[in-house]
Amino acid sequence: MRNQYLLSVFIASLVISATPAMAGPSVDETRAMQADGHISLSMVDGDLDVRGWDNDSFELTGELGTDKHKVTVTGDEDDWDIEIRHEGSWGWNWKGSSSGNTRLTLKVPHAARVDLESVSADIDVAGLDGAHLGIETVSGDMDLDVAVAHIELESVSGDAEVRGNNSRLELETVSGDIRASGIQQHADIESVSGDLRLQAVDLENLQAGTVSGDVIIDTSLANRARVRLETHSGEIELNLPADTRFDLDSDTFSGDVDNEFGSDSNSDISIDAETFSGNITISKK
């Protein structure tokens, strides 16, 4: 009797170990695509890696979280649209993620224009140097290592890290923390309560605003640069090269504006700094 019991336990454990844990179907989609064409992808959760390559096509590979997940591809080689969704609403648990874990890799021509949307998927992008990269996420984290002309990021609570020589960065977050480095020319960053850290070079235009988050910016400024800093109750710290000359126009209700440089009204660089009760500090690097 005891031997029979042990045998059944052994067989059951073999069956369980041979069964993949909620693994869904695999994905392998390839389509021809223009080198600078546009592609968009939306998904709920899981992990998405996007990589630029030299081929004139896109390739989507990986594994879907469950067999309820479906991939839809529409469009043509100028403009592709990929949607990954799971049918029904049975899979959402209290932690806010669907059962199973979708893991996908999307390879696109490196100069492609890319737009990504996710609810909670973590997104990792590398090797792109096209005209545009846009990401909208609710709570997913973003990691970008790209050299794109124009990056647009929008997040509710997802954190983001951006690296690479990117010309123009526009980002907006409610409570996510953002770190960006290598930005040139233009940066427009706004947060409600998230903390923002920006390292940039020769900015021509910089706008940073926060309600209660903290913002730290290390940058040099181009000739005729326009800088606008605004905080309600958060802290903004702008660190500039020691030889920078600028015309400062600052205003505060009950906060402080500390400027190590002094203001030079003959400079063609202008900085506007406004705070309600937060502090703005302009320091020498």
Place this chain on the structure above:
Amino acid sequence: MNEHQLDQRLAGLQREVAPGRDLWPGIEQRIDAGAGQSTAGGGGAARYPRWFALAASVLLLVAIGRVFLPSQTQSDPAAAGQSLLAVSAAQELQALDQVLMQLRGTPEEWLDGLGQSGRYGMSAVLLGEAAPVWRPQLIAGLQENQKAIISLRTALSQQPEHISLLRQLANAERRQHRLLRQWADFNRSGQTGILLTNTTNDFGEKHA
């Protein structure tokens, strides 16, 4: 006039203007004069029923009580100001909560009234199921920004021509509009989530 020229003009304006004299006697005089005109017109008492006048009187007494009570009970003017701000903030946040609840509970047509940004075109299933994730975050952001709006308005009531405060208020209002639109977009897309999470509202209150 371009934005830069506008900024230059704004910069040229006086930043802080304190009232040059006590304005209350003048306001009082105008109120009296207005009341006199109404009586002279002959329509004042006849237009409204007696209960309306009574209700208005009660509301006026409550309002006067709210304004003057803190100054009687607290000798510190700053503390009195804080009390007024707290009352105002609580009322505005309550109003915001009401708006958010209406936004959530009303039909899709109502949400469309706020305009479609088209920026959050995620499918209903995606956002509906993710509602427990984004709702608290977005509400926290809305409330945080609403507090900023309230304190800016309060400061402006003391310094109505403070250009910097006006600009900050305009930016905060714009930010609030964007957040509300985001909320509406998410909710419109996430009708499924609205139905699934109707046992407790986003403010921790039970409702049917």
